[in-house]
Amino acid sequence: MDYSSEVARHFAAPRQAGTLPPGPGTLVRGEGGSVEQGAWVVFQARIDAGRVVALAWRAYGCPHVIAACSLAAEMLTGCAPAELGTFEPLCLRAPLDVPALKSGRLLIIQDALRKCLAAWDNGDLRSPLNKRN
């Protein structure tokens, strides 16, 4: 499979990958997918003064998933929390040249972001990411 230069760039140096350290604001978490599905994405968002001030992610997935998480995190940092729910992951297809057959994996990213928003809406406050198998 061929990958675009943008995918290569994000794969080699993923933006905002990892775990958010403790800090001001409210930390929420959302995840989507699974190892069995071929893509598992976990997003953390720190929300302060009505904005997503920091966004971090962890991902198990193909290079397109990793690049999409990296690009989405860049795009959504600084947004209003509601935008985590309205973000349309298919907008990542063009800049990353994601093949159509992988569109479903982008929806897993959407699942994770929406769950972040749901956690915020429900007041479901989480400590920093706990890894699991």
Place this chain on the structure above:
Amino acid sequence: MQLPVYLDYAASTPVDPAVAELMADCLRRPELAANPAALGHAAGRAAQALVEAARVQVAALINAQPEEIIFTSGATEADNLAVIGAARFRQSRGRHLVTSLTEHKAVIESCRHLATQGWRITWLKPDAEGLIAPAAVEAALEPDTVLVSLVHVNNETGVVQDIAAIAAICRRHDVLLHVDAAQSAGREEIDVRASQIDLLSLSAHKIYGPKGVGALFIDQERVRRVSPLLFGGGQERGMRPGTIATHQVAGMGEALRLAAQRLPDEARHATALRDRLWSGLQQLPGILLNGHAERRSGHILNVSIAGVEGESLFYGLADLCVASGSACTSLSNEASHVLRALGRPAALAQSSIRFSLGRQSTAAEVDFAVECVLRAVRHLRSFSPVDVPGA
């Protein structure tokens, strides 16, 4: 060091320079351009002499008689001819075959084809290390079993089956044994007489010969004939018609002759590098060996790596030519049927790497491969949500 580093010798090997020169000579010399079946003139006989010389060389590698060697287009065709040809020829005696879930697709699909035609197939499941117990073969035999087909060295894991023990069982029950030796011929000692093998498939391009040519050994006492899959001019005793490519079979003969000469040294060389590779890779937590730790061929190492997705793993190994745990045809994204049969979950099977070493492999290349894998895996695990103990 030339990049990418080639560690996919089980997929194919570079043609030995002596073999390439011999083949080029065959193609350059007009007197060898004749059809080797055109025995009515000197040119045809000259071409035939080259074919027969190659047949002697192929037979010598496995202690067979030259007349027991049928040239084919490769091991895939040889497997098809052995399984389908032997089954059809013997169908008056029965329509039951025994094989395993970890065979090469050429055997699996041949058996599946026969199943659509009414043959019954028993699919033996290996143990978690890839071994088929001889007792399991014996337990699977039925009064109407006509053929057992098992690979000698598994092309994905390198696991070596106990062919001698299985052959003894087959002989006792008067059942034919076909052995796929595509990965073992020229790398492991094979004696079809001593091992009581009835049919054996060979590949040239796995052992520094050209692609497009292989052979099937057919024991002249016990088997004598198989039903052909092709129909035409009666070449190869009517079992594989078609004009023989003189340069191809000459190349195969020379490649196997050289392999026989070099076998002990090359086996030691490959094994030492394989062990060096495995030792280096074990710096990684969550790395699993696929296949038996001792009963495996020296040139193949197959590992699964926990916590990383297969496509990303291979994307990070762009400086290596290795095979993935997706179907070894590499045309499909399905998890390897061999690794699944060993009990690996699909995700772990897909994050598997098969390294295969060869004549030109060096310690420096192996060390470089270790560095590449460590770097790629550590990079992916640095942001993976999967917990790998020790990582």
